[in-house]
Amino acid sequence: MATLNKQAQKKIWAFFALGTFVGLLLMPLFLSLPVGASGGAPAPAASTAPPAAQPADAKPVEKSRDIWYKTEGPVIGAPAPKTTDGPKDYPRYNFESRVLLWVANQQHLYYGSFVLAVPIFCMVVEYLGIITKDKALARKYDQLAYDFVKISLTAYSLTAILGGILVFTYLTLYPTFFGYLASIFRPVMHTYALLFVAESGTLYIYYYGWDKMREGFLKWVHVSMSVILNVIGTVLMMLANSWIAFMQSPAGVDADGRYLGNIWHVIHTTLWNPINVHRILGNMAFGGGVVAAYAAYRFLTAKTDEERAHYDWMGYVAMFIGVCFLIPLPFAGYWLMREVYAYRQQMGITLMGGLLAWLFIIQAVMIGALFLTTNYYLWQGLERMRGAERYQKYIKYMVFVLITCFIVWLTPHTMVMTPAELKAMGGQQHPVLGNYGVMSAKNGAINTIITTTVLSFIMYQRGNKVPTVKWAPLGDAFLFGLFTMAYVNIIWLAVYGYYIPANVRVGLSVPQVATTLSCLFIGVTLNSIMMKGAKELGPTVWGQISVRSQYALIMLATAFTWMMGLMGYIRSSVRLFWHVNEIMRDNSPWAFTHTIGFAANMISFNVLFFWMTILFVFWLGSLGVKKAPAAASVGQKVPVPAGSH
Amino acid sequence: MAEQTGQISKGAKIGMAVASLILATAYFTFLDYALMNIQGLDYFYLFRK
């Protein structure tokens, strides 16, 4: 009892400390807000209680109307500059400035999102370590969290350096444009800088204080710090997002781009929140991928079985986190797309059916490939377990299902074709294959792929276990019924879609997705309950896994990175020839939209550049580690957390 | 997915499988109907027509 009380007390103190911390750290933000908000406060009021007629005649303060929120506000900023091609607005080297900026931006983003994602895993894993009863396992979690933060620390300074390079690139190559953005976002940019200082401070205390704050109350303070770290990190990212969201869907300025004094409107543009959510999820998936690749690298270079076991486990956990966030990502993407359509239909069409549509085909192919790889990794994972041979025989059928669906999934609907090609095919759609190109078939295919992935995961969970709960046969029967009918339902809805009008058909995707999610949640939950206290046919031998599986992890990581580059490019290039959509035109020689091939080459370059540098970082890290902690991880004979998910 | 767990007779197993198939069918049909209904659409469009 007494100990429990103490524990509770500790928690209360920890939360109190946490609150104070957050309060102090966010103070600059609150202090800066009223300054901006005071100008904007009357504006909403003006819209509900209509003001007198337009202040057309000369008045001391000129008023103008917000381009998005439609509120009126005092004109504070200068109009968006009209640039002309030349050294004044677009100074340059003998090279395409946009490409330089592209590289600087993408590298900063890769490192930035990695650095933002890893502390989130770190927080979760450290917390798991605290609440786990099993001492050895707890130590293992703690070590893992420490490993995570160690990787991110080197990357953190690189992020800052790359951020500096990015700002300099902007300042030197696009001075007028950057000046305009800076004039609008002045307080936000300063807040951003201050928060960055806070983030660095917290991160360093967090990392270097790890050993000092190992026990009891201090450990809770330590975990609380990881929460603060993530709060600051997320706010940082959201502030940075507000700039790109403003460029894509400006608000808070009038039609000439004059700032109207309400900083919140400028930050909170219509695409801001969808981008925030999409980016947080994307960062997590990406971070999982990078950590998995790190683990794969360490696994492949490992000298001892203990090391192999540790990094195999780490790779599995990281992959699991990555895929967990990959699954909701399409829904966040859907929201973003819907908001884009609501903002400007033309923009939506350019994305999905116009100039950039082919890039979405590439993306679709990549999503399919990611799921295939995930399945492959899980099947390879069965090798870790004695007793999992029972399931090997099902794999070939699953491969067949996955490949079939993958092919349907990547059948394009309509293509940009030359008249000759059009004639050869006898229409815009192929007489037979065209049937697989429509939404109905594609939705069916991708849902089947995800459901099969869930099935693979359930198979993996069961690998070496036989349920011992009394209702096991019933549970098995239920899982059988659930999955069978889920497949039937998904395919039925896909077929049904061909027979009903389009406006009803679009609605079918909702129950289809719900079917997949039902399998995911009901199936996995039920299976996990069944596997509680199950009889083990043999131990899970971490580290006993093929080298190929580690390449699957690397493939996942590379593909995540590539996809992130691709989607970033799509989001950015949909502005076409605008710096700030419909407000500030890009008059540089590089306002055109590159071909897909060029974009693919640039994305590849960025991906490879990132990976070469981060492999170098990993390699550096492994140099330092070689001596001491290797012994530490060898020393522990830990029970293997098979149910660690 | 069904596994050998001994003791239970084959008949009972088939019974359970059939029961869960029916249950799952009912659940998914309801899901389809309800989710279409929420969107203001008619799931049984083709049959009513």
Added chain:
Amino acid sequence: MANAKVLGGITALMIAGAIGAVLTILPDSGASQLMRKAFSLGWPGGLVIITLMLYFQFGRTKDPNRGQLVFKSIVGLLCYSMFFIAIANYATNFNDESFGAPGEPRFLPVSLIMITVSCFTMAMYFKGLRVLLQIGGFMFFVASCLAGFGNWLPQVKADPPPAEEKTADVRQMSVQERADLGEKIIFGAVGASGTQGAIGKGQCPLCHGFQKGFLSERAPNLFGVPKRAEDQMKDPRYSQKDPSKRDTVQKEACPGCGTASTPAEYIAESHACPNCYVVAGFGVKGTNDKESPMPAIHKPPIGLSIDELIAVDTWLFAREGSEPPTPDEIEAAYKKFIPESDRPKPAGAPGAAPAGPVPGAPVVTGDEPVNEIFTKALCFACHTIPGIPGAVGAVGPKLVEKTNAPQRLKDPAYKGKATSVREYIMESILTPSMYVVKPFPDNVMPKDFGKKLNAAAINKIIDYLSQLEEGKEPPKIK
């Protein structure tokens, strides 16, 4: 020792000479250019490797691993050369965005394959870095597949539309100049009409095909439209005699506007009122061709001015070799279908199309009686508003808001911020997408009423609509 050094020097000279000879003898082809470029980029590193090799061969005569070291240097040199040929290939082809002939080879991803090969080759011989090299090589391989896919797809490069030029007076131009301007507005550049994917301020090719056989899925292919217009007007669905017999959601461009009688008028009507007649098969999905997905061209987001429309229509005629109508004729055609209040201002507003009208100059002053506001703002075209003559539209919901608004505020799907009837109406006018009444589609109602209507006008609208009740007499208009 001295001998060895001399020998080394001679060997180095010979190697250098051999490389030089190969580079000069090579016929002047793409491959030799590539090798020369690779050499000019990478020679210092190559020199270092050769020096190392010579050092191993002649400087470490006693080292038992000498043979192996030399062999490794040779492997290293080969891989290094491959690496720089790959880089040279990347550098030479970097700005190649040719997409003229279909199936034209685009070799950039080949560089990635070459690097993959050299990574894996090195991994075989350099044990210390094996894993790093393999992982790197694998990543290059994955990237090369993806980049290869991207390069294999059809390539379209989109130029920005020409910067906002003051539209010169279309009436002063020659027919050809006028047609060129029209082509620019449609496709972004003169002569771009033959390229798929070319798109200009008017954004027409987003949906319409313009050449025979071009993809035109969302909207009719406009090839031959001036001639076809005659037949379309005879279509019973067009109902040239009596527009009220049309089956579309909007019967006329404006009350009393009537129907077209010449091809020029037909085109003008199609631009100003896409809903008036929908070519079979191109309606909004599920509406049975009663409603068109096309926005009215003179309104945002496209917002072409009448002068620009004159140019566009001239091009439509001229490119088929038919005599285009005079600017005055086309203008008259548009004036027939676009009411005075609704006519866009001549070009010259900042930004291209979607920037919208100049702020502070709403079409409606707010001083007019409420029925006139409804007419001027074109509410009547889509909505049924009891008490407003002519307002019998069915594109949007019937506006009996004293009845409707409280129900909608209670709807769980309602996500807006309004709490009262008045706020709800205000919100629906300013941000129509906040809550979309079923079964009407989103994004049909223009989102720019906030720009077009001033506060006084909106207030009047709210006053009126909030009094309307289902089944009751509408209030008197003051």
